[in-house]
Amino acid sequence: MKEKNPWHTPVTIIITVIGVIAIVALVTVAVLQNMPLLQKYKYGIVLDAGSSHTSLYIYEWPAEKDNNTGRVEQKHSCTVDGPGISSYASAPPKAGESLRACMREAEEWVPKKRHHETPLYLGATAGMRLLDMENKVVSDKVFEAVKGALEKSPFSYQGARLLKGQEEGAFGWVTVNYLDDRLKQGLETTGALDLGGASTQISFVSDNYDGSESPSNSVTFRLYGNDYTLYTHSFLCYGKDQAQRIRLAEHTQSGPKIVADPCSHPGYSETKKYSVLYDSPCVSDRKPQGAPETFDHTGTGNFQECQEVVKKVFNFTKCKYSQCSFNGVFQPILQGPFGAFSAYYFVMDFLNLTDTSITLEDVKEKLKLYCATPWSQIVQQHPKTKPKYLAEYCFSGTYILTLLIDGYNFTSVSYSDIRFIKKIKGSDAGWTLGYMLNLTNMIPAEAPDTPPLPYAGYVSIVTIIAVLIFILFLVSVRPLWPHCSKQQQIV
Numbered sequence: 001m002k003e004k005n006p007w008h009t010p011v012t013i014i015i016t017v018i019g020v021i022a023i024v025a026l027v028t029v030a031v032l033q034n035m036p037l038l039q040k041y042k043y044g045i046v047l048d049a050g051s052s053h054t055s056l057y058i059y060e061w062p063a064e065k066d067n068n069t070g071r072v073e074q075k076h077s078c079t080v081d082g083p084g085i086s087s088y089a090s091a092p093p094k095a096g097e098s099l100r101a102c103m104r105e106a107e108e109w110v111p112k113k114r115h116h117e118t119p120l121y122l123g124a125t126a127g128m129r130l131l132d133m134e135n136k137v138v139s140d141k142v143f144e145a146v147k148g149a150l151e152k153s154p155f156s157y158q159g160a161r162l163l164k165g166q167e168e169g170a171f172g173w174v175t176v177n178y179l180d181d182r183l184k185q186g187l188e189t190t191g192a193l194d195l196g197g198a199s200t201q202i203s204f205v206s207d208n209y210d211g212s213e214s215p216s217n218s219v220t221f222r223l224y225g226n227d228y229t230l231y232t233h234s235f236l237c238y239g240k241d242q243a244q245r246i247r248l249a250e251h252t253q254s255g256p257k258i259v260a261d262p263c264s265h266p267g268y269s270e271t272k273k274y275s276v277l278y279d280s281p282c283v284s285d286r287k288p289q290g291a292p293e294t295f296d297h298t299g300t301g302n303f304q305e306c307q308e309v310v311k312k313v314f315n316f317t318k319c320k321y322s323q324c325s326f327n328g329v330f331q332p333i334l335q336g337p338f339g340a341f342s343a344y345y346f347v348m349d350f351l352n353l354t355d356t357s358i359t360l361e362d363v364k365e366k367l368k369l370y371c372a373t374p375w376s377q378i379v380q381q382h383p384k385t386k387p388k389y390l391a392e393y394c395f396s397g398t399y400i401l402t403l404l405i406d407g408y409n410f411t412s413v414s415y416s417d418i419r420f421i422k423k424i425k426g427s428d429a430g431w432t433l434g435y436m437l438n439l440t441n442m443i444p445a446e447a448p449d450t451p452p453l454p455y456a457g458y459v460s461i462v463t464i465i466a467v468l469i470f471i472l473f474l475v476s477v478r479p480l481w482p483h484c485s486k487q488q489q490i491v
């Protein structure tokens with residue numbers, strides 16, 4: 001008679017089926033419970049209302065990683081048509097209207113079901129700081145107008161406000177170091193150099209600065225369990241557009257009809273209004289009395305002379321601290337590396353000077369040749385560049401070098417610590433990302449707890465343990481197996 005397969009007895013079949021079901025159930029529960037949720041994204045929107053223009057940035061991050069890091073990315077940016085909001089002083093409602101096209105674009109980029117929970121911020125910088133100094137009533141009206149426009153959007157409007165210079169510098173530093181993944185890993189940080197139209201910021205951590213000398217320049221952060229004492233300073237009126245005004249004001253103190261400018265190309269000639277040049281708190285107190293209505297701004301294209309006149313924009317005489325940058329402002333010893341963005345990048349990129357491994361002498365030589373190039377040739381070579389920018393690159397390049405070397409004390413050696421950057425890993429360098437990370441509490445003060453095992457390792461271990469338990473179970477119930485019981489009977 002054929003012997004019955006002991007595995008086919010009802011007891012073993014039941015034990016096996018129950019065991020397999022138990023393992024599958026155990027692994028399934030463990031996996032489901034710990035599985036990352038389906039990749040859903042959250043969004044945040046920040047408007048950078050700068051002195052020259054407004055930009056809107058949309059940021060995106062995985063929904064389950066709110067307070068983890070290195071994951072927020074710029075999804076889209078939109079440049080608002082027209083000038084910065086501070087230019088609408090004579091027609092504030094138009095400042096609000098100007099934002100409409102970008103706000104509509106944002107509605108398309110952010111999935112509709114996320115609109116209501118997407119925070120929306122507007123931060124205004126030096127253009128509005130100047131307008132606020134000049135006429136608080138008007139600057140309030142401009143803010144009212146932009147608030148009105150933003151409140152109408154479907155997003156979660158969180159406020160429109162004037163950023164302090166310190167915040168602008170510090171959040172630019174946070175952005176650069178966040179995107180470079182330096183904060184989470186506690187690595188040496190990168191300094192941030194931001195050049196705008198109306199102000200400029202320098203921010204860095206220096207071993208020689210603990211915040212006690214000139215405390216108004218210090219900002220402290222605790223990020224991912226690391227303490228940082230940041231040195232930061234914002235120079236109002238030292239953005240490149242206002243610095244240009246200060247420089248031209250030097251030239252026009254006697255109210256001349258013709259200004260021969262070494263920082264403009266030979267053959268350049270433009271009629272300009274005195275009232276427009278002096279329409280800024282950075283120069284208004286120097287307006288010459290009895291000047292004609294206009295002057296002819298002509299170029300001589302002399303880099304050395306341009307350097308001399310640009311230097312006069314800075315005051316190097318007084319310093320009540322152990323050391324200063326300029327205008328009597330304290331600055332600790334520079335400690336690199338540095339990322340230089342915004343107009344630093346636009347100008348140096350146009351001039352093909354973003355490579356800081358070339359010597360400063362070579363940089364100056366190239367700029368000298370560029371400044372001496374006749375205006376007609378410049379216009380011909382760059383038909384697509386805005387004439388306003390084109391007319392100023394010789395000045396802007398000279399201003400950047402003078403600000404870095406004479407102003408901040410970079411040397412021919414430390415100049416190579418600077419990287420001119422526009423974007424880091426797809427996100428624009430600037431204060432907006434740092435501002436949003438701060439307001440949404442997305443950078444925790446303490447390092448987040450990380451799971452001891454990666455997800456795949458966790459699943460494998462749960463499976464192996466479950467299988468082992470099952471085998472042990474089978475072995476322990478072996479005496480119940482029919483053929484074993486038979487053998488025992490024989491013995």
Ligand SMILES: O=c1[nH]cnc2c1ncn2[C@@H]1O[C@H](COP(=O)(O)OP(=O)(O)O)[C@@H](O)[C@H]1O
Pocket residue numbers: 049050051052053084125126127195196197198199200239240241342343346347389
């Ligand atoms: O393509 C460009 N070439 C040269 N300069 C540019 C270009 N795009 C923007 N800029 C300049 O960058 C600066 C941006 O300053 P912003 O408007 O942010 O002022 P703020 O930061 O002082 O408030 C302005 O001086 C603007 O003219």
Ligand SMILES: [Ca+2]
Pocket residue numbers: 050051125195196197342
């Ligand atoms: Ca800016």
